[in-house]
Amino acid sequence: MEETRFKISPSPHIRDEDSTQNIMLTVVVALLPVWIAATYFFGFDSIRLVVLSSLSAIITEAICQKLRKRPVTVWDGSALITGMLLGLSVPPTLPSWMIVFGAAVAIIVGKQLFGGLGGNPFNPALVGRAILVISFPSPMSKWTIDGITTATPLMESAGNFAYHELFFGNIAGSIGETSAFAILLGGIFMYYRGVLDYRMPVSFLGTVAILSILLGQDPIFQILSGSLLFAAIFMASDLVTTPVTPKGRWIFGIGAGVILTVIRTWGSLPEGVTYSILLMNAATPLINRYTRPRIYGRGVKANG
Amino acid sequence: MKLLKNFKGGVHPNYEKQHSEDKPIQVLPAPEVVVMPLQQHVGAPCDPVVKKGDQVLMGQVIGESSYAISAPVHSSVSGTVLAVEPRPSVTGRSVMSVVIQNDGQDTPIEEQQNPILKSSDPNQRIDVDGNLIRQAINAAGVVGLGGGAFPTAVKVTPPDTSHIEYLLINGSECEPYLTADQRVMEEYPDKVILGAKLLAKAAGAEKIIIAIESNKPEAIKILEKYAVPNEIEVITVVTKYPAGGERMLIKAVLNREVPSGGYPHEVGVLVHNVSTAWAVAETCLTGRPLIERVITVTGSGIKEPGNYLVRIGTPFKNIVEAAGGFNGQPERVLCGGPMMGLAQFNLDVPVVKATSGVLILTEKEAQKYEPLPCIKCARCVDVCPVYLMPLKLEAFAMNEMWEQAEEYGAMDCIECGCCTYICPSKRYLVHYIRLAKQEIIAARGKN
Amino acid sequence: MKHFYSDFIKGLWRENPTFRLLIGLCPTLAVTNNALGGFSMGVSTAFVLILSSTMISLVKHLIPDKVRIPAYIVLIATFVTILELFMNAYLPAIYAQLGIFLPLIVVNCIILGRAEAFASKMPVSRSIFDALGMGFGIIWALTSIGIMRELFGTGQVFGFQVMPSSFEPIGMMTAAPGAFITLGTAVAIVTYISDRIAKKHAKGKKATE
Amino acid sequence: MSNTLVSMISMGVLGIGLSIALVIASKKFAVESDPRVDDLEGVLPGANCGACGYAGCRSFAEALATGEAPTNGCPVGGASVAELVAKILGVSNSGFSRNVAQVLCKGGCAEASQRADYDGPQDCRIAHMTQGGDKGCTYGCLGCGTCVAACNFDAMAMNENGLPMIFEDNCTACGACVAACPRDIIILTGEEYGVHIRCRSHASGREARQVCIVGCIACRRCEKVCPTGAITVENNLAEINYDKCIVCRKCVEVCPVNTIEWQEGKGPVRQKVGA
Amino acid sequence: MNFFFLFLSAILVNNFVLVQFLGICPFIGVSKQIETSIGMGLATTFVMVVASAATWLVQHFILEPFNLPFLQNVAFILVIASMVQLVEMFLRKTSPNLYNAMGIYLPLITTNCAILGMALILVLRSYAFGESLVYGLGAGLGFTLALVLMAGIREELKFADIPKPFQGAGIAFILAGLLSLAFSGFAGLV
Secondary structure (H helix, E strand, O other), X not given: OOOOOOEEOOOOOOOOOXXXXXXXXXXXXXXXXXXXXXHHHXXXXXXXXXXXXXXXXXXXXXXXXXXXXOOOOHHHOHHXXXXXXXXXXXXXXXXXXXXXXXHHHHHHHHOHHHOOOOOOOOOHHHHHXXXXXXXXXXXXXXXXXXXXXXXXXXXXXXXXXXXXXXXXXXXXXXXXXXXXHHXXXXXXXXXXXXXXXXXXXXXXXXXXXXXXXXXXXOHHHHHHOOOHHHHHHHHOOOOOOOOOOHHHHHHHHHHHXXXXXXXXXXXXXXXOHHHHXXXXXXXXXXXXXXXXXXXXXXXXXXXX | OOOOEOXXXXXXXXXXXXXXXXXXXXXXXXXXXXXXXXXXXXXXXXXXXOXXXXXXXXXXXXXXXXXXXXXXXXXXXXXXXXXXXXXXXXXXXXXXXXXXXXXXXXXXXXXXXXXXXXOOOOOOOOOOOHHHHHHHHHHOXXXXXXXXOXXXXXXXXXXXXXXXXXXXXXXXXXXXXXXXXHHHHHHOHHHHHHHHHHHHHHHOOOEEEEEEEXXXXXXXXXXXXXXXXXXXXXXXXXXOEOOOOHHHHHHHHHOOOOOOOOOHHHHOEEEEEHHHHHHHHHHHHHOOOOOEEEEEEEOOOEOOOEEEEEEXXXXXXXXXXXXXXXXXXXXXXXXXXXXXXXXXXXXXXXXXXXXXXXXXXXXXXXXXXXXXXXXOOOXXXXXXXXXXXXHHHHHHHHOOXXXXXXXXXXXXXXXXXXXXXXXXXXXXXXXXXXXXXXXXXXXXXXX | OHHHHXXXXXXXXXXXXXXXXXXXXXXXXXXXXXXXXXXXXXXXXXXHHHHHXXXXXXXXOOOOHHHHHHHHHHHHHXXXXXXXXXXXHHOHHHXXXXXXXXXXXXXXXXXXXXXXXXXXXXXXXXXXXXXXXXXHHHHHHHHHHHHHHHHHHHOEXXXXXXXXXXXXXXXXXXXXXXXXXXXXXXXXXXXXXXXXXXHHHHHHHHHXX | OHHHHHHHHHHHHHHHHHHHHHHHHHHHOOOOOOHHHHHHHHHOOOOOOOOOOOOOXXXXXXXXXXXXXXXXXXXXXXXXXXXXXXHHHOOOOOOOOOEEEEEOOOOOOOOEOEOOEEOOOOOHHHHHHOOXXXXXXXXXXXXXXXXXXXXXXXXXXXXXOOOEEEOOXXXXXXXXXXXXXXXXXXXXXXXXXXEEEOOOOOOOHHHHHHXXXXXXXXXXXXXXXXXXXOEEEEOOEEEEOOOOOOOOOHHHXXXXXXXXXXXXXXXXXXXXXXX | OHHHHHHHHHHHHOOOOOOXXXXXXXHHHOOOOHHHHHXXXXXXXXXXXXXXXXXXXXXXXXXXXXXXXXXXXXXXXXHHHHHHHHHHHHHHHHOHHHHHHHOOHHHHOOOOHHHHHHHHHHHHOOOOHHHHHHXXXXXXXXXXXXXXXXXXXXXXXXOOOOOHHHOOHHHHHXXXXXXXXXXXXXXXXX
C-alpha cells in the first residue's frame, strides 16, 4: 500500500451543515415578505430606503474591515441584515442621506468599534435607529400613508383602527411595521429554520399584553400597533445581543415588555420599543451571568 | 406510539449506518504479526511477563499489573515474541507493546481456566457465585468495550456502601457509522442476555434494563424475544447523540442524575455495553480470555464496509486490506466514531480492546472549516447534554481565564463534542474546553 | 530652563489631563455641547488650577502632612467661590450655562491631582509652569470637543454659522450620547497619533544606533 | 464685620465637630498597615504580569515589605527596580542577573518531518493533545505560535521556518512563554550564556535522525570534548549545565548535526579559577 | 407616590452618570468588573444618602440661618470629605476584601463630583429633608445601575477584537454613549 499522509484532528471530526451565513440568509429571506408588504403600501420609498440602507451598511462594513486590515466578511450577510432592519424601521419620508448616514453610523458605532460580528453589545440596527431619532426627531416621526401625514396609531385612541387594518397593514408607521401578517410570516419561517427562539417574542408580547390589560388598555391594539411586533420578532431575536440561556431569554422578553409598557404609558416618546430592547441588550451580560443553567449532576444527592 | 425515553441536549448527525448495518459479522483471520499494547484500559499499565524470543500460546497472559485498577493482557495468537518495545498506539503516543509472530496454529493455552458456566441456555438461572464471576472477568481481562475501557471487574465491584438497583445494558451505539454493537445484538442476543445476567449477578443488581436507540428496530425485536422470559426490560431510547453516554442514558431511562464528579453507582446504577456483556458471556462459557472483538470497518473511504470479528492486536492495515482497501483518497483514519474517535497517523497501529470501529473518512465527510466569530446563537448551550455554556468556556479558555472556566463547570464537560458539531461558526469549542480541563487539573496539582 | 519648558509642554499633549490622563471628565462631557461652553469651562478650570497650584506650592511647608488633602480642598474651594462670585457678577450668561459644574471644579481631579503630584513637591516657579501647561491642555481639549459638537450638532462654531444652510444639524452631537461618543473618538484619535509618534520615535532611535 | 465673625465661627464649629468625629473613628477603625508597601508599589513597574509569582504588583510589594520576597524578585523591572526596592527596604541588593528565554528546538518546517497534517485550532497545547501533534518528533516545536501569543512584551515572533524567535532586548524573563509551551522547549537562562543545546528529544539516535536532521542523536562527542564537564548525555539527550559552561564553544564545533549553537557575540563571561 | 417618582427620576430619567455627567471618573475607572462595580456603587450610594442628610442639615441649620450661601462649597466639601473618610475607615476594618477591591477609588469618592453635585442640586431644588434622602438614594442606585451594566458589558468586551486605539478608555466612552442613548428612552417619563 502506498504511503499516504492522513490528516489528524481533534474530535469531533464531522460538523453540522448549518453555517453562520445560512442563519443570516434565513433572516434576510424572512424579511422579504415584510419588505414586499412595505413596498405594497409605501411604494418606491420602501425600495429606496431599504436598498440605500443595506448598501450603506455593507459598504461601511467593508471599508472598516479594510482599514483594520481584517478579512472582509460582508458576504456573511450580517451587515445586510442590519441595513434591511434599519431601512424597514424608519418612516417612509426620511430623506435619503439620513438613512445612509444612519446605516453607516449603526455599523461603525454599533458594530465595528466593538470588533465586528459577535462583539457588539447592542443591536446595530437599533443603535442606528436611536441615533436617527435623537439626531433628527422631526423627520423620524413624520408618518404618512397615501400621501397624507398622520400620527402613528399609538398617538391616537385605540377605537380609530380596525383590527384587520392593523393586522394586514395600510396604517401609518415605519415602513416595516405596518403589516403584522407579513411579520408573522417571516417569524414563522425563522422559527421553522431554527433561527428564532420562541421564548423572546412570546415573553415580550405576552408581558405587554398582560400589562396593558392590567392598565386597562386594549392588549391587541397594543401589540399590533407601532413597531412592537416587528421588533419582537426581528430585533429581540438578534442572536448576538440577547441572552444565551433559556431562562435568560424569558427574562429578556419580560424585561423589554415592562420597559416598553412604562415608556408607552408614561413617557414622552411615542414609541419605546427601540429603547426597551437596547436597555435589555445592556443587561444581557448580567442576565447571562445570573441565569446560568444548572449543570448536570449538580445539586443532586447520591442514593446508592 | 410510545413516547421514547429522552434527555435534554444532544444532536442529530447523519447516522450513516447504512454502510454496514446489514453486513453480518465476518471472522477476520488472525494476522501474521500482532502488536499487543500493554495498556489497553483505564488504570495502571501492565508489565510484560514475556521477553523477546519466548514462545506464547493463544490466551496466555503476556502482561499484568499488581494495581487494583488494571486488566491483564493476553496473547491473541500463538507464536513467538518478536519484540517487547514501545510501539505507536491509537492514542498517538508510544506504548510498551509485545509484538508476536503468529505461527498460525492458534494453540490454546493448556491450563486455560475452566468455563464457570456449563450451559449456554440464555434462560437458565445463574447460580454461580458472584465472586467467581468477578474473578473470571478479571482474569479474562475484560474491559468496557464501548470505548471507555474501564476494567469491568472493577466496575462490577462497587464500594460496600452502595446498593445497585439497576444494571443498564447500553445498546444505544449513538456514534454515527458504527454498527458493531448492533450486529452483536442481532447475531448473539442469547449471549448478550446471558452476559447481562452474569454481570447483574456479579454486581448484585436487582433489575436489568437493555436500552437501545430507536433506529435499531431489528435489534429491539430480537432482544425483546429473549428478554421477556428473563424479566429483562428492553427500553427504546431516542436516536440522538450522545444517548449512549453513561450519564445521558441514566437520565433518559431512569430520570436520575449522576452527581457531578461522581459515579453511576452512587445513584444505584451500573452501565455496561452490550459488547461487554457479550464478552463476559463468552469468557464464562469458554474460559477463554478477551482476545477478540467485533469492530465496524466503515466510511466512504473504504471499499467494502462491514463488521468483523478481529483479534486484538491486529494492525489497522490488515483490517483495511480485508475490507477491500481504500475507496478513493482517504483523508482521515479514525479509531472509533466520528464524534469522539481518535485520528490516526498511519495504519500500523493495532486494534485494542476498546476499538469499536475503524472509520475511513474522505474529504467530503470530514471537511475543513475556518472558525468564524461567535454569534452567540446559543446552539451549543441548547445541545450540551450536561447543561454547560460552551461558548463561555471557550472564551475563558482562549483568554487563559482558567478559574472562571472552572467556575462555569469546565470539569463537568464529558467532551462529547456536540457543541463543536452544532456550532454554525465552526468554532473549536470542545477543544478549548479540553485545554481548560487540562490546565485546571495542572493548577490543582500545583496547589 | 529646560524644566520649565518640559513642565509646560507635557500638559499640552503627552500628559494631557483630558485625553491622556482621563481625569476631570465630568465637565468635559457636560458643558462642551458648544464651543463657548467648552472654552469658558477650560478657562475657569485653568484659572483655579493656576491659582491653587501657585498657592499650594507657596504654603506647602506650612501645612502639616496629615491634613494636607482637606487643606488643599478648602483652598481650592475658596478660589472656586471667588471665581463663582466673579462670574455671577460679570458674566451671568456663561455662569448660567456652566451651572453646577462651576462649583464642581472644587472636586475636579485635575486640580487636586496636580496639587498632590506636583505643586506640593516642586518649587513655585515650576508649579506655575506645570499648571499653565495643564491649564492650556484643558482649554484646548475642551474647546476642540466643544467645537466638534457644536459644529455637527448645530452647524455653528462659537455661535457663528459655519456650515451651509442646507446642512441638517445632527441632534445627537449636542445630546448626552454625542458627548460620550465624541470624547471616546477624540481619546482614540489622540491615542492613535501618540502611538504613531512613539513608533516613529522608536524606529528613528534604532536606525541611528 | 459680624458676617465675617459668624462665618469664621460656624466654619470653625463645623471643622472641630468633624475633626472630633474623625479622630474617634480613626481610633475605632484603626488598621495596621505598612507604609512602605505604598512606596514599594510605586517603584514597581505596575504591569501586574505576575512574573514574580504573586498576584500583581501590590501583593508583591506586600511580600517585599514582610521580607518574604527577594528584592530582585521582579524580573520585569530588572536591576534598576531591585536597587530602588533595596533602598526602600534598607537592605543590600542581592544582585541581579538578567534572564532571557531560549528556544531549545531547531526543527522547523525545513528540518523536521511531518507525520500527518494537523487540522484543528492553531494552539500548540491543543495540537499536542491531538495524538501528540502532527510532527514526526514528539518532543519538538509544534509551530502554532502559542508562546508568541502568550508574550506580552513583543519579545517573540514566529519565523518563516515555523519556529519562535526571541528578541532578547525585549525579553523580561516573565516566563509566560515557558508556561505556554506544551513541549517544554523554552527555558529561561542567564543572558550571558551563549551556547545552547537546541533539542529536547529523548528519542534514540536513529529515531531522532529519522524525524529531524538537527535533532540530538546522543553521539556524546560534546560530552567528551567539554573541558569543564558541563555537558552530560543522559536518556538520549545532551544537556548543558550553564553554571559550568565557559562558552569555549568546543562542543559547537564537534556537534555533527549542528544541534549545539553559539549565539554570535556572547562570549566567556567569567574565567574559571585556574583556567 | 411623589417619593416614588422622585426616586425613579433619579435612577432612570436623570441618571447621574448617563444623563447628568456626574461621577464619570469612577464610572470609567471602576466599571471593569461586576463585583468591584457593585461594591463601588453601593459604597457611593451609602455615602450619597449620608451626605444628602448631612449637607441638608448644614444648609438648613448653619448656612441659611447665618446667611452664608457663599460658604456652601467649602462647607459641603468638608462634610463630604469627612463622611468619605469615615466610610473608608469603616470598610477597612469590616471588609478588607471590599476595601482592597476599591483600591484607590475609595478616597476618590471624595472627589467624586456626583456627591458634591447631588448636594448642590438638593439646595438648588430646595428639596425637603425626606425628599433629599430619597433623591440621594435614587441617585446612588442610578449610579450603581449604570456602573453594573457597564461592567457587565466590559467583561464581555475582553473577548472582542476592538480596534487598538479604542481599547480601554475609548471604547468605554463609546459604550457609555450607547448606554446613554438607551437611557434617553426614559426622557419625559416623570
